[in-house]
Amino acid sequence: MTLKHLIGSVVLLLWICGSTSFAKADQIPADTATYTLTIKNDRVSKAGKAVPAMTVNDGIPGPTLTFQEGDYAVIYVKNEMDVETSVHWHGILLPNFYDGVPYLTTPPIQPGETFKYEFPLKQSGTYWYHSHTMLQEQSGVYGSIVILPKEKTLEYDSELVILLSDWTNQKPHNVLRNLKRGNEWYNIKKGTATPLNQVIGRGGFGAQLNFWKQRMESADIADIYYNAFLNNGQVTTEYPDFIPEEKVRVRFINGAASSQFWLTFGGNDPLLVSADGLDVEPVLHNKTFIAIAETYDFIVTIPANGKIEIRATVQDGSGQTSAFLGNGDILNAPDVPRPDKISMMMKMANMDMKMGAPAMKFKPSEEEPKKMMDKWGMQMNDEMEGMKMDHSKIEKSDMKMDPSKMNMAEKSTGDTLSNATMEGMDHSKMNHNQPMKNPMEMNGKMDMGASMDNMPGMDMFAEYTYDFLKSPEKTSFPADEPVNEVLLNLTGNMWRYIWSMNGVPLAEADKIKIESGKVTRITLNNLTMMHHPMHLHGHFFRVINDKGEYSPLKHTVNVPPMQKITIEFEGTEEGDWFFHCHVLYHLTSGMARVFSYDTPRDPRLNRYPLKKLLKETDGLYNWGAAQLSSQMVGLNLMSSNIRNQVNLNVEYGYNQNFEAEVSYERYLYDYFRVFAGVNMENKIAESLDEINTTAVVGIRFLTPYLFNLDVRLDSKLRPEFRINREIMIFPRTTIFGNYEYQLDFGWTNTIPETGETSKYKGETTWSAGASYIFSRNFSVMGSYDNRFGAGGGLTVRF
Numbered sequence: 001m002t003l004k005h006l007i008g009s010v011v012l013l014l015w016i017c018g019s020t021s022f023a024k025a026d027q028i029p030a031d032t033a034t035y036t037l038t039i040k041n042d043r044v045s046k047a048g049k050a051v052p053a054m055t056v057n058d059g060i061p062g063p064t065l066t067f068q069e070g071d072y073a074v075i076y077v078k079n080e081m082d083v084e085t086s087v088h089w090h091g092i093l094l095p096n097f098y099d100g101v102p103y104l105t106t107p108p109i110q111p112g113e114t115f116k117y118e119f120p121l122k123q124s125g126t127y128w129y130h131s132h133t134m135l136q137e138q139s140g141v142y143g144s145i146v147i148l149p150k151e152k153t154l155e156y157d158s159e160l161v162i163l164l165s166d167w168t169n170q171k172p173h174n175v176l177r178n179l180k181r182g183n184e185w186y187n188i189k190k191g192t193a194t195p196l197n198q199v200i201g202r203g204g205f206g207a208q209l210n211f212w213k214q215r216m217e218s219a220d221i222a223d224i225y226y227n228a229f230l231n232n233g234q235v236t237t238e239y240p241d242f243i244p245e246e247k248v249r250v251r252f253i254n255g256a257a258s259s260q261f262w263l264t265f266g267g268n269d270p271l272l273v274s275a276d277g278l279d280v281e282p283v284l285h286n287k288t289f290i291a292i293a294e295t296y297d298f299i300v301t302i303p304a305n306g307k308i309e310i311r312a313t314v315q316d317g318s319g320q321t322s323a324f325l326g327n328g329d330i331l332n333a334p335d336v337p338r339p340d341k342i343s344m345m346m347k348m349a350n351m352d353m354k355m356g357a358p359a360m361k362f363k364p365s366e367e368e369p370k371k372m373m374d375k376w377g378m379q380m381n382d383e384m385e386g387m388k389m390d391h392s393k394i395e396k397s398d399m400k401m402d403p404s405k406m407n408m409a410e411k412s413t414g415d416t417l418s419n420a421t422m423e424g425m426d427h428s429k430m431n432h433n434q435p436m437k438n439p440m441e442m443n444g445k446m447d448m449g450a451s452m453d454n455m456p457g458m459d460m461f462a463e464y465t466y467d468f469l470k471s472p473e474k475t476s477f478p479a480d481e482p483v484n485e486v487l488l489n490l491t492g493n494m495w496r497y498i499w500s501m502n503g504v505p506l507a508e509a510d511k512i513k514i515e516s517g518k519v520t521r522i523t524l525n526n527l528t529m530m531h532h533p534m535h536l537h538g539h540f541f542r543v544i545n546d547k548g549e550y551s552p553l554k555h556t557v558n559v560p561p562m563q564k565i566t567i568e569f570e571g572t573e574e575g576d577w578f579f580h581c582h583v584l585y586h587l588t589s590g591m592a593r594v595f596s597y598d599t600p601r602d603p604r605l606n607r608y609p610l611k612k613l614l615k616e617t618d619g620l621y622n623w624g625a626a627q628l629s630s631q632m633v634g635l636n637l638m639s640s641n642i643r644n645q646v647n648l649n650v651e652y653g654y655n656q657n658f659e660a661e662v663s664y665e666r667y668l669y670d671y672f673r674v675f676a677g678v679n680m681e682n683k684i685a686e687s688l689d690e691i692n693t694t695a696v697v698g699i700r701f702l703t704p705y706l707f708n709l710d711v712r713l714d715s716k717l718r719p720e721f722r723i724n725r726e727i728m729i730f731p732r733t734t735i736f737g738n739y740e741y742q743l744d745f746g747w748t749n750t751i752p753e754t755g756e757t758s759k760y761k762g763e764t765t766w767s768a769g770a771s772y773i774f775s776r777n778f779s780v781m782g783s784y785d786n787r788f789g790a791g792g793g794l795t796v797r798f
């Protein structure tokens with residue numbers, strides 16, 4: 001044997017050892033790419049003032065991690081904060097243990113600790129990473145991942161990553177607290193509030209009544225006010241080094257906590273080449289909706305003259321961020337008009353939409369998704385009779401044009417669960433003999449999203465479609481592969497800011513079983529007014545669109561308000577994987593589930609019970625308000641999680657009238673609660689000499705038209721009825737009224753003899769007033785109360 005052969009053998013032996021040691025942590029393969037990420041607390045100024053934030057390697061966003069496809073990634077994450085952290089590698093197919101969801105798949109990283117993540121990179125494309133601990137992503141823990149392909153399949157000269165995000169100067173926990181308490185401030189600040197005067201001015205009072213009847217205030221489309229929207233950490237970025245005619249692959253990542261963007265491009269239309277990291281059939285596409293957690297790659301050509309603007313406009317129109325590529329005069333990106341909420345309300349009211357599906361259930365163990373879908377959401381009425389026929393044509397034409405699709409249509413309509421394709425439509429009424437007018441046009445109009453566009457009023461969501469995405473290869477599964485159908489209604493309650501699926505928030509939900517070797521087909525039926533970008537960890541799923549067998553593969557899919565989308569994937573993994581809405585505040589409020597292959601839990605997680613994660617989505621939020629008026633002072637304290645609430649109320653009038661009450665409330669579902677407490681009030685008007693202390697029990701109910709009802713009985717067996725309501729009539733101006741009526745039949749005490757014949761005494765308490773919100777925490781108000789008299793003052797929220 002020559003020396004050359006010997007060296008060759010040794011190299012071969014080493015290579016074999018290297019490639020078999022992938023699973024072992026202590027042996028590092030040759031093509032290892034190593035990064036260290038250090039997460040720490042810092043003060044960061046992104047929008048006018050330095051505020052507490054969390055940085056990755058001293059920056060927001062963190063560094064871009066660049067790998068080659070086939071690399072073995074080793075990433076050390078060092079926690080230099082005084083709270084736990086974690087990092088999730090979004091869109092990366094990796095071993096379950098390194099997915100980075102604390103208490104579900106991966107241990108949390110304790111303060112001062114370093115955790116080593118390692119996994120082979122089996123894919124290429126644009127991805128990102130972010131903390132999966134509470135609201136840390138909003139504080140700054142996010143960054144980009146680029147995995148370069150082994151073989152370059154696309155023609156371009158250079159690359160640029162644009163990571164989009166949103167920025168608030170408020171503490172994220174206070175943002176969520178503000179949402180839980182139902183503070184209108186964010187909508188006022190953003191100009192997205194719909195006060196009654198504007199609704200009436202537009203002729204929308206009927207629509208408003210329809211909304212109120214369904215316990216909805218308005219068509220809320222986004223709920224948080226942000227101080228800034230950023231790309232690569234800045235409101236505006238400049239890339240002057242690109243030269244004319246240069247083809248740049250721009251990798252967009254939406255790393256925002258709760259903002260969805262419209263991307264628009266100045267100059268010529270860009271070439272869309274990839275979605276969620278995977279190549280798609282290249283298509284010229286300008287205005288593109290990028291939902292939270294999605295990624296899109298475009299090839300843009302720098303113009304011969306001028307620089308192009310790439311703009312991300314936040315979906316509710318409340319802000320934007322721009323990047324400029326090249327040199328010279330600006331070629332502006334097209335404007336995206338602000339959505340018209342009042343017109344949306346009016347259209348929705350016309351469509352017989354059943355809004356206000358509850359976000360929680362009396363019996364969370366009994367999920368009834370089908371019943372829920374039938375009762376709530378889009379209702380098919382006479383107006384849509386015409387559409388039904390169109391659907392029958394569509395289905396038939398699909399069958400003719402594409403035999404493979406026929407299978408799907410049959411499967412889905414024959415199934416008990418039915419399916420997104422023909423959901424809720426009465427097939428018996430369809431005229432299957434109707435001649436086809438234009439079969440070519442009908443072909444492919446399979447999915448609800450696409451076909452709904454033609455329904456009256458549905459055009460308002462038509463632009464939120466994935467029909468522009470086509471996979472370069474077939475993504476469909478073998479026709480004989482067994483399918484598990486899962487229906488998940490996306491549910492939420494804006495009043496209490498609780499988000500869930502099938503009316504069951506994560507804290508009360510069971511795992512959803514995923515079977516290996518089967519296709520899991522999930523119908524996502526959005527019963528809320530909000531978009532929900534749904535993300536499945538560790539998998540790519542097909543998003544069924546009009547491309548049929550070539551439907552794109554994604555890791556995140558946006559489900560528009562009141563719409564259905566069907567996704568499907570093959571059970572090829574093991575372990576438990578998180579499935580959740582990527583609006584950070586929806587996730588933290590319960591819109592998440594665990595998909596489980598029902599395989600044994602990793603023993604390395606023994607010290608980290610899943611319960612902890614569930615508990616985090618059922619946190620206790622506290623808030624209060626104090627009222628300082630010329631006739632009285634008042635204090636209100638509230639402490640609330642999903643099911644439980646403690647309420648303290650004190651009112652003291654300078655004329656020596658007084659009432660205080662503390663009560664514990666239990667929510668049976670969104671609108672109905674039982675309560676018990678202690679009430680104290682002065683016995684004789686305008687005298688504190690004698691205080692009546694009674695125990696009270698009763699129910700509280702949010703009625704249609706949004707009245708708060710309180711029916712109670714006290715320990716002296718006196719029934720009482722209370723009702724109150726508030727309405728924003730002008731921007732920032734709210735009026736309110738409160739009426740209480742107590743009956744005393746003298747069952748336990750003696751009613752003073754008045755000589756009248758009636759056997760009971762009634763007592764009325766009422767108040768009314770108006771308040772003007774002038775900042776997040778302050779309002780001025782004027783009111784009249786029949787106990788305390790008239791006056792005015794200040795309300796402070798804390």
Ligand SMILES: [Cu+2]
Nearest residue numbers: 532581583586
């Ligand atoms: Cu959501």
